[in-house]
Amino acid sequence: MSDVIFSNQLTEQEKYGHFLKRIEAGEKIEADDWMPDEYRFTLIKLISMHGISEIMGALPEKEWVPKAPSLKRKLGIMAKVQDEMGHGQLLLRVAEDLMKPLGKTREDIMEDLFSGRLKFHNVFHMEAPTWGDAGLIGWLVDGAAIISQTNMLNASYGPYARALKRICAEEVFHAQHGEAIIMALAEGTNEQRTMVQEAVNRWWEALLMFFGPADASTTGTSKQDITIKYRIRTKTNEELRQDFFSKYIPRVLSLGLTLPDETMHFDKEKEVWVYKQPDWNRFKEIIKNNGPKSKDRLELRKTAYIENQWVREALNMAK
Amino acid sequence: MSSEGFYQEFEVFSKRSDTAPLQYQFSLLAPNSELALIMAQENFMRREPVSDIWVVKRSDIRKMNCEEKQSLQRLDNKDYRNTKGYGYLKKKWRHYEQGMLDEKEILSWGEEKKRENG
Numbered sequence: 001m002s003d004v005i006f007s008n009q010l011t012e013q014e015k016y017g018h019f020l021k022r023i024e025a026g027e028k029i030e031a032d033d034w035m036p037d038e039y040r041f042t043l044i045k046l047i048s049m050h051g052i053s054e055i056m057g058a059l060p061e062k063e064w065v066p067k068a069p070s071l072k073r074k075l076g077i078m079a080k081v082q083d084e085m086g087h088g089q090l091l092l093r094v095a096e097d098l099m100k101p102l103g104k105t106r107e108d109i110m111e112d113l114f115s116g117r118l119k120f121h122n123v124f125h126m127e128a129p130t131w132g133d134a135g136l137i138g139w140l141v142d143g144a145a146i147i148s149q150t151n152m153l154n155a156s157y158g159p160y161a162r163a164l165k166r167i168c169a170e171e172v173f174h175a176q177h178g179e180a181i182i183m184a185l186a187e188g189t190n191e192q193r194t195m196v197q198e199a200v201n202r203w204w205e206a207l208l209m210f211f212g213p214a215d216a217s218t219t220g221t222s223k224q225d226i227t228i229k230y231r232i233r234t235k236t237n238e239e240l241r242q243d244f245f246s247k248y249i250p251r252v253l254s255l256g257l258t259l260p261d262e263t264m265h266f267d268k269e270k271e272v273w274v275y276k277q278p279d280w281n282r283f284k285e286i287i288k289n290n291g292p293k294s295k296d297r298l299e300l301r302k303t304a305y306i307e308n309q310w311v312r313e314a315l316n317m318a319k
Numbered sequence: 320m321s322s323e324g325f326y327q328e329f330e331v332f333s334k335r336s337d338t339a340p341l342q343y344q345f346s347l348l349a350p351n352s353e354l355a356l357i358m359a360q361e362n363f364m365r366r367e368p369v370s371d372i373w374v375v376k377r378s379d380i381r382k383m384n385c386e387e388k389q390s391l392q393r394l395d396n397k398d399y400r401n402t403k404g405y406g407y408l409k410k411k412w413r414h415y416e417q418g419m420l421d422e423k424e425i426l427s428w429g430e431e432k433k434r435e436n437g
Binding site for chain 2: 030032033034082089090106163313315
């Protein structure tokens with residue numbers, strides 16, 4: 001067929017043009033397809049960070065498995081923790097296939113995590129001291145994750161889009177699991193209501209930070225323009241944060257809870273939520289592994305990795 | 320010792336029910352096919368019904384490359400291969416005061432027979 005394009009006959013510039021045409025036509029790019037380095041490196045950074053955050057994100061929640069208030073709640077939170085580890089596995093596979101031509105593997109991802117080169121999401125550096133925090137993570141942290149992940153369901157990179165489709169379906173369960181915990185506490189005793197309110201106060205700044213700074217002027221770098229250019233996502237960090245406000249603020253307030261930001265309101269004319277900016281310098285410190293629980297959780301992950309080394313070695317030989 | 324052998328790539332396929340076609344799920348890393356099978360169930364089958372799981376080592380799969388995939392595009396002149404190319408018969412049969420035995424009608428015969436027997 002005359003219109004078949006043989007990539008080995010094209011210049012780099014022609015390949016790039018063909019690549020852009022494909023993503024503009026809504027075609028999906030697959031792991032073995034030609035892609036510009038900028039696209040590959042952006043995806044590796046985004047997806048390895050997303051994957052490792054799922055795994056690190058299971059750690060604050062798993063603290064609540066032995067302490068869950070009933071058997072039903074224990075089963076629910078165990079299922080959620082297992083899902084998060086499963087999401088991590090899916091996403092690491094996607095990242096690993098992209099890293100393969102660079103000669104990098106899962107072990108490199110783990111090494112990068114331990115050395116601090118690979119960052120994990122700001123929310124998972126925080127403490128979860130009460131059952132209210134366990135519920136709030138499911139309700140609002142997973143809620144925020146759903147907002148940012150559904151924005152990438154049509155990502156130009158096929159394997160990521162397919163992984164997200166599976167992940168988002170399970171996130172719906174996570175959000176409802178969190179809602180169920182919060183609802184029970186919000187309708188409970190004064191002590192229980194206080195527990196939820198304190199969790200909201202504790203998590204509010206981390207939730208604002210969740211979507212990242214509005215532009216590069218805040219933290220020096222921002223990948224959002226590149227991810228939008230390559231059709232990995234469509235909305236900016238600020239648009240996603242505003243979507244989160246629109247979906248969740250009315251629900252938070254309807255339960256009689258308050259937000260720890262007296263300036264927060266919806267500007268009807270401009271159709272935006274006005275809010276107090278979080279401390280972005282603190283954000284930079286947190287993701288540099290200087291958050292309240294960064295070191296503990298990295299240590300836990302590292303210990304598990306080292307202590308299970310013998311299992312990997314034994315099974316390696318048992319082939 | 321390198322742990323290269325611990326992280327081998329497997330592709331996972333499964334069937335939702337006995338009559339469903341095999342469907343691609345995702346890939347995973349495992350040291351051998353036995354563990355790949357266990358991990359496939361844990362990773363991908365935590366909720367949905369499943370009646371069978373296959374795992375295949377990725378290195379045993381011959382996939383199409385980008386150029387080969389482009390050659391899969393069909394020319395739009397295959398009406399003679401489909402019922403669409405014979406749709407005019409409906410009008411013809413009407414002329415003979417007969418209904419057309421179309422796909423829907425023909426594929427319903429199995430059920431009809433059962434009803435007659437029952």
